[in-house]
Amino acid sequence: MSSPAAPGDASKGEASHGDARRRPPGMTDVARLAGVSQKTVSRVVNNERYVSEALREKVLRAAAELGFRPNTAARALITGRFQRIGVVSLGSALFGPASMLVALERATRAAGLSFMVANTPEGQPEAIQESIDWLLAQGVDGIILSEPKDEGQRLRPDAGVPIVSLGQAGDLPDERVALARGRTAASCREAVDHLLDLGHERVWHAAGPQDWWEGRERLEGWAEAHRARGIEPPPPLAGDWTPASGYAAGLALPPEATAVFCANDDTAIGLARALSEAGRRVPEDVSLVGFDDIPAAAYLSPPLTTVQQDFAGDAAHALNVLLRLLPGAEAPEQEAAPPRRRLVVRASTAPPPIRQ
Amino acid sequence: MSSPAAPGDASKGEASHGDARRRPPGMTDVARLAGVSQKTVSRVVNNERYVSEALREKVLRAAAELGFRPNTAARALITGRFQRIGVVSLGSALFGPASMLVALERATRAAGLSFMVANTPEGQPEAIQESIDWLLAQGVDGIILSEPKDEGQRLRPDAGVPIVSLGQAGDLPDERVALARGRTAASCREAVDHLLDLGHERVWHAAGPQDWWEGRERLEGWAEAHRARGIEPPPPLAGDWTPASGYAAGLALPPEATAVFCANDDTAIGLARALSEAGRRVPEDVSLVGFDDIPAAAYLSPPLTTVQQDFAGDAAHALNVLLRLLPGAEAPEQEAAPPRRRLVVRASTAPPPIRQ
DNA sequence: ATAGGGCTCCAAAACGTTTCTGACTACGTA
DNA sequence: TACGTAGTCAGAAACGTTTTGGAGCCCTAT
Numbered sequence: 001m002s003s004p005a006a007p008g009d010a011s012k013g014e015a016s017h018g019d020a021r022r023r024p025p026g027m028t029d030v031a032r033l034a035g036v037s038q039k040t041v042s043r044v045v046n047n048e049r050y051v052s053e054a055l056r057e058k059v060l061r062a063a064a065e066l067g068f069r070p071n072t073a074a075r076a077l078i079t080g081r082f083q084r085i086g087v088v089s090l091g092s093a094l095f096g097p098a099s100m101l102v103a104l105e106r107a108t109r110a111a112g113l114s115f116m117v118a119n120t121p122e123g124q125p126e127a128i129q130e131s132i133d134w135l136l137a138q139g140v141d142g143i144i145l146s147e148p149k150d151e152g153q154r155l156r157p158d159a160g161v162p163i164v165s166l167g168q169a170g171d172l173p174d175e176r177v178a179l180a181r182g183r184t185a186a187s188c189r190e191a192v193d194h195l196l197d198l199g200h201e202r203v204w205h206a207a208g209p210q211d212w213w214e215g216r217e218r219l220e221g222w223a224e225a226h227r228a229r230g231i232e233p234p235p236p237l238a239g240d241w242t243p244a245s246g247y248a249a250g251l252a253l254p255p256e257a258t259a260v261f262c263a264n265d266d267t268a269i270g271l272a273r274a275l276s277e278a279g280r281r282v283p284e285d286v287s288l289v290g291f292d293d294i295p296a297a298a299y300l301s302p303p304l305t306t307v308q309q310d311f312a313g314d315a316a317h318a319l320n321v322l323l324r325l326l327p328g329a330e331a332p333e334q335e336a337a338p339p340r341r342r343l344v345v346r347a348s349t350a351p352p353p354i355r356q
Numbered sequence: 357m358s359s360p361a362a363p364g365d366a367s368k369g370e371a372s373h374g375d376a377r378r379r380p381p382g383m384t385d386v387a388r389l390a391g392v393s394q395k396t397v398s399r400v401v402n403n404e405r406y407v408s409e410a411l412r413e414k415v416l417r418a419a420a421e422l423g424f425r426p427n428t429a430a431r432a433l434i435t436g437r438f439q440r441i442g443v444v445s446l447g448s449a450l451f452g453p454a455s456m457l458v459a460l461e462r463a464t465r466a467a468g469l470s471f472m473v474a475n476t477p478e479g480q481p482e483a484i485q486e487s488i489d490w491l492l493a494q495g496v497d498g499i500i501l502s503e504p505k506d507e508g509q510r511l512r513p514d515a516g517v518p519i520v521s522l523g524q525a526g527d528l529p530d531e532r533v534a535l536a537r538g539r540t541a542a543s544c545r546e547a548v549d550h551l552l553d554l555g556h557e558r559v560w561h562a563a564g565p566q567d568w569w570e571g572r573e574r575l576e577g578w579a580e581a582h583r584a585r586g587i588e589p590p591p592p593l594a595g596d597w598t599p600a601s602g603y604a605a606g607l608a609l610p611p612e613a614t615a616v617f618c619a620n621d622d623t624a625i626g627l628a629r630a631l632s633e634a635g636r637r638v639p640e641d642v643s644l645v646g647f648d649d650i651p652a653a654a655y656l657s658p659p660l661t662t663v664q665q666d667f668a669g670d671a672a673h674a675l676n677v678l679l680r681l682l683p684g685a686e687a688p689e690q691e692a693a694p695p696r697r698r699l700v701v702r703a704s705t706a707p708p709p710i711r712q
Numbered sequence: 713a714t715a716g717g718g719c720t721c722c723a724a725a726a727c728g729t730t731t732c733t734g735a736c737t738a739c740g741t742a
Numbered sequence: 743t744a745c746g747t748a749g750t751c752a753g754a755a756a757c758g759t760t761t762t763g764g765a766g767c768c769c770t771a772t
Contacts, residue, residue, distance in 0.1 A: 039722060106475060244655070
């Protein structure tokens with residue numbers, strides 16, 4: 001059993017040339033190759049000062065030769081930061097949420113942070129908190145809530161990291177929970193004003209779901225536009241973003257209605273379908289405005305007047321708010337330009353038909 | 357102010373109750389509270405054997421009381437694994453890519469892995485390799501390429517982790533790069549067969565971009581359906597997924613065409629618009645089939661016959677392929693059920709008009 | 713001439729886990 | 743009685759970074 005010479009010695013001597021278990025190279029390896037201390041490699045990699053140009057280049061050459069990549073786990077371990085933000089998003093390919101997700105990823109990566117998503121399946125009240133917990137378990141420095149729904153307001157306050165919601169105010173539990181409020185209502189007013197300016201007496205509304213703040217905000221903007229002119233808005237038609245609900249709203253639309261503001265473009269598509277089946281023409285009999293400006297909007301029959309969103313602007317704003325809450329706050333001080341939505345007028349809106 | 361003792365001393369004595377720098381509790385803290393060794397806490401947390409029930413409960417209680425969350429960075433550092441996969445996705449809110457992304461996130465989280473996206477902006481050939489590098493720098497155990505485009509084939513082979521592409525075969529560089537091939541072509545054949553069975557002599561094709569494998573595969577399926585019947589397919593109409601390109605294709609559509617298979621639903625919408633402007637009715641004069649089954653498809657005028665995709669199935673398949681390549685392969689052995697697309701027949705397809 | 717202070721670099725100590733090694737019981741079997 | 747084995751636990755050694763605490767060196771101002 002026990003040989004006089006330890007059998008381990010030989011293999012230990014050649015350990016660096018190990019066979020199967022090839023660990024990726026670390027700073028130590030780079031340092032050895034470059035003939036400097038490991039700390040110096042760290043300085044070069046992190047672009048710190050006090051490294052001579054000659055050494056810096058030598059280190060970089062060694063790092064490149066070895067294919068060195070800094071180990072984020074080790075860095076995160078010592079710094080306590082992950083350089084990563086999590087996003088809780090409604091798991092949906094709907095144009096709005098999907099666009100926002102893309103915009104958030106872009107903004108995040110541009111800020112040098114990595115990006116982790118947790119989708120919430122629809123219809124599960126506890127799903128948001130679950131997704132937050134999941135992100136926290138994975139390790140994130142902050143969280144952006146990109147949920148157009150309300151359930152986010154029932155959050156436990158002990159997250160330990162700042163949370164920013166893209167949503168409406170509401171009683172968010174903690175001072176660490178900030179808010180990047182959208183400006184949906186204003187652009188809805190603009191859309192409805194466009195219809196009223198065309199001469200329509202009142203504008204109907206095929207609403208979004210009212211347990212989504214996004215749906216409520218669009219409804220409020222619509223109602224405000226009426227009240228600003230002393231007009232009582234007609235009762236809203238319930239909906240849930242789907243073309244199906246728009247179709248139902250179209251069936252329920254009273255004969256005297258001459259203009260409809262739809263909560264989103266899909267709703268408008270469904271509503272247009274119902275009108276078409278009822279023999280009511282757009283825009284001659286009924287004017288239609290959507291919201292989102294989906295790519296197909298310009299090619300519907302007729303092309304749809306709609307509101308274009310500024311996802312990139314909203315995303316950048318939310319990220320700025322979050323970054324400012326982070327401990328190592330690299331927060332870009334300049335306030336991001338206020339997101340600008342705009343009404344795209346196409347052929348689905350026209351003056352109301354002349355009453356006889 | 358009020359304390360006679362040196363203020364520095366007091367704070368030092370109470371260091372564990374530190375003010376600003378509150379490190380989150382670690383296994384050591386849990387161990388101290390539970391009166392066990394740190395190693396035992398590790399065993400409990402990881403559900404290892406050889407821990408008595410009494411101790412396990414005591415540890416769990418202590419962990420809950422402290423709000424302990426295992427530090428993934430420390431774990432990743434020692435194990436060399438991140439329990440995380442990266443996805444390179446086309447940064448786009450297009451229905452297809454967005455749906456695939458959601459499906460991939462679901463599948464990944466269901467497998468207990470965390471999920472990191474890197475979007476590639478369109479039109480940058482080197483963007484995919486950049487995104488891969490970004491993911492590798494962040495630390496991932498494997499990568500799924502959810503790019504419907506081809507540039508993925510110019511990848512450097514030294515990733516160090518397995519890469520799975522959802523795309524077409526092609527000369528992927530490395531044996532570590534596997535492939536989760538889609539079955540687009542087959543369902544395209546089905547769609548075209550549907551039109552041919554209705555009596556159309558030939559079916560035109562408003563194609564997707566041919567530098568996307570997804571576009572080529574749809575075109576090939578369309579062509580195959582013709583050749584299987586000994587028919588020469590008409591020349592395809594170029595396109596790029598957008599309604600605009602569908603509109604252009606509609607303008608270019610020859611008068612004798614009675615049926616068109618569109619590369620996606622948006623293309624079909626644009627094409628329908630062009631037909632409508634030209635006074636050609638759908639489906640009486642021209643039958644139309646799309647691809648994707650976007651939510652609005654059922655509510656267009658007329659409702660669009662289209663091909664429904666199986667994103668969840670494709671995502672699960674790709675993830676399975678990847679998991680099998682991972683070192684700690686927890687690969688579910690049972691092959692995932694082959695993804696099933698299906699043709700949804702609606703009102704946009706009908707027999708061809710009778711020739712006089 | 714010499715103290716100070718930038719610049720350049722190094723060695724060792726964390727960070728919170730997993731892995732490795734081993735010690736101590738209890739129990740059944742030779 | 744002695745021994746092997748499975749169960750239960752603890753201590754120490756990694757893992758690859760950042761942080762901390764210097765140590766030389768050269769230049770300048772006194």
